[in-house]
Amino acid sequence: xxxxxxxxxxxxxxxxxxxxxxxxxxxxxxxxxxxxxxxxxxxxxxxxxxxxxxxxxxxxxxxxxxxxxxxxxxxxxxxxxxxxxxxxxxxxxxxxxxxxxxxxxxxxxxxxxxxxxxxxxxxxxxxxxxxxxxxxxxxxxxxxxxxxxxxxxxxxxxxxxxxxxxxxxxxxxxxxxxxxxxxxxxxxxxxxxxxxxxxxxxxxxxxxxxxxxxxxxxxxxxxxxxxxxxxxxxxxxxxxxxxxxxxxxxxxxxxxxxxxxxxxxxxxxxxxxxxxxx
Numbered sequence: 001x002x003x004x005x006x007x008x009x010x011x012x013x014x015x016x017x018x019x020x021x022x023x024x025x026x027x028x029x030x031x032x033x034x035x036x037x038x039x040x041x042x043x044x045x046x047x048x049x050x051x052x053x054x055x056x057x058x059x060x061x062x063x064x065x066x067x068x069x070x071x072x073x074x075x076x077x078x079x080x081x082x083x084x085x086x087x088x089x090x091x092x093x094x095x096x097x098x099x100x101x102x103x104x105x106x107x108x109x110x111x112x113x114x115x116x117x118x119x120x121x122x123x124x125x126x127x128x129x130x131x132x133x134x135x136x137x138x139x140x141x142x143x144x145x146x147x148x149x150x151x152x153x154x155x156x157x158x159x160x161x162x163x164x165x166x167x168x169x170x171x172x173x174x175x176x177x178x179x180x181x182x183x184x185x186x187x188x189x190x191x192x193x194x195x196x197x198x199x200x201x202x203x204x205x206x207x208x209x210x211x212x213x214x215x216x217x218x219x220x221x222x223x224x225x226x227x228x229x230x231x232x233x234x235x236x237x238x239x240x241x242x243x244x245x246x247x248x249x250x251x252x253x254x255x256x257x258x259x260x261x262x263x264x265x266x267x268x269x270x271x272x273x274x275x276x277x278x
Contacts, residue, residue, distance in 0.1 A: 070099025
């Protein structure tokens with residue numbers, strides 16, 4: 001039976017596993033806060049991790065899964081479809097391809113394809129669900145690759161950040177600029193652009209940020225009626241539900257899901273952050 005392998009940049013829940021209906025195996029990233037090491041394997045206490053991250057003066061660091069971790073995840077008789085974080089932000093994609101080569105050398109040849117999501121979080125989740133949908137339809141491996149690559153080309157990923165802590169710690173914003181933005185209650189709206197995250201707009205207050213995000217999404221030339229809306233949130237389920245309902249009032253997606261961010265995605269969105277993909 002075919003299997004999907006993802007890194008922990010992909011937000012997964014029991015609902016997502018049920019939706020997929022095919023085996024999904026996660027190769028976890030490793031996160032470091034000072035001297036503390038966390039394995040992003042789904043068993044992390046995200047609330048505790050966020051609390052420690054907020055106290056830590058140094059930025060959190062992440063390490064991609066090793067090639068051997070991917071090789072081990074590729075085990076089994078069926079075809080393998082792997083989905084990784086954008087190659088522009090993580091070494092995970094390179095590691096997954098090295099794992100493919102290791103598998104061929106040590107175990108033998110079989111069909112393994114590694115997709116560069118050019119995204120993260122619920123963007124990766126949507127790619128995973130697309131693969132699962134095509135597997136259910138018993139489409140050939142090569143045709144799945146072609147269709148999923150086309151899907152990735154049209155994938156849109158947006159980020160709404162509640163705080164500026166992470167962008168300050170990573171040197172992407174000067175502390176005094178972040179302090180003024182926080183004081184003015186300015187909310188940044190970011191998007192995945194060419195596989196990297198970039199701020200594309202901002203609004204004063206969450207209500208205005210939501211309104212602006214929906215305007216930006218609605219302006220995309222997309223067949224919304226054939227797409228799923230994916231929302232990942234970092235410890236802010238009420239805001240995520242409210243956002244989903246507001247989006248669906250204006251944009252007719254065929255379906256929608258909400259999922260918690262993984263440890264890695266929680267690191268980069270921060271508490272209260274939300275990722276929207278379709």
